[in-house]
Amino acid sequence: MALSSLKSIVLRVTEVSEEPAWRRRAVERSTRAAKLRAEQRVQRFLDSAQDLIAEKGTTDFTVQEIVERSQQSLRSFYQHFDGKHELLLALFEDALARGALEIRDAALAEDDPLRRLRGAVELLYEQSRPRHQVERPLFSDFAQQLLVRHPTQVAAAHLPLLAVFTELIEQAAASGAIPAGRPRRRASLVMQTIMFAAQGNGVPAGGHAVPFTSAEIWEFCYGGIAGSAVASPAADPAD
CATH class of the missing domain: 1.10.10.60 (Homeodomain-like)
Structure with a gap:
């Protein structure tokens, strides 16, 4: 091979050499x-x-x-x-993510799929309720404002929790404990029911002073899940 060709090869190799390791x-x-x-x-x-x-x-x-x-x-x-709203949203998302992790960990301690689902329902209700008369403005005032003004952000913030409940409903359905079908949509309905009841301070409408218990919330949700038929795809939006 000619000397000029060798020089050309050497130059090309030198030109494409990687950045020095110390610099990286x-x-x-x-x-x-x-x-x-x-x-x-x-x-x-x-x-x-x-x-x-x-x-x-x-x-x-x-x-x-x-x-x-x-x-x-x-x-x-x-x-x-960007502003105070974004900071509060970060706190809201963190709180929901921690709650979802707590629910998942608690569910893993149970062997029976239906007991896992019940534990998740009751724990979410307790998480969402005001504790010892202490207000939780991130889950009341701010969450309500966010729902009206930024529904997409609300949906994104709830995704970790939705994933946990969807998985638990799928497991319960696979075990035969509840009817199968549309687990993600049913999980969303269950979550909204629980959190709405909790944000009403657990006090029934009509002036009754006795708050709902977590067991009552479970019985209501289970009645809806266990008695629900699989909806027609033509009648309802997709999951």
């Missing part, structure tokens, strides 16, 4: 550090907002109060959030 390591280290700092700043904003909610019993506070409580800057806040 330096950039990756810098990126990891920046990501960690950003996560810490975000968490401080979230913690501060959570503290304000606990103190005030409402979401009626300002971005400036969050900034002052977190001991960070207004500029830093708007680098991470």
Whole structure:
């Protein structure tokens, strides 16, 4: 092979050589550090907002109060959030995700699919109720506002919970404990029933002072699931 051809091959190999390993390591280290700092700043904003909610019993506070409580800057806040609404949405999504994980873990402790589903229904009801007369504005005031103004965000926030209930209904149906069919849609109906009852403080309409129990909520939901026939696809929207 001619010398000129060898030089050409060497040049081509040199031109497409990879970035030096030390440079990649330096950039990756810098990126990891920046990501960690950003996560810490975000968490401080979230913690501060959570503290304000606990103190005030409402979401009626300002971005400036969050900034002052977190001991960070207004500029830093708007680098991470479009506004107070987005921060509250993050808290709402986190709370629902933690609740879904708690329900899934509790369900795994049961062997019987129907008992798993019952445990999930009762636990979601207890999670959603005000505790010891303490208001939960993220699940009352803010959730209602969000439902009206941003229904798509509400649906996205509930996806982890919906996935858990869909799976549990599928398992119960597979065991023969309940009729099969449309598990995702039925899971959505069950969840909405539970959470609506809980946000009414568990007090029945008509002035009765005795709150619903979790067992009553289960009996009602089970009656609907166990007695439901598979709907005609032509009559109802798809899952």
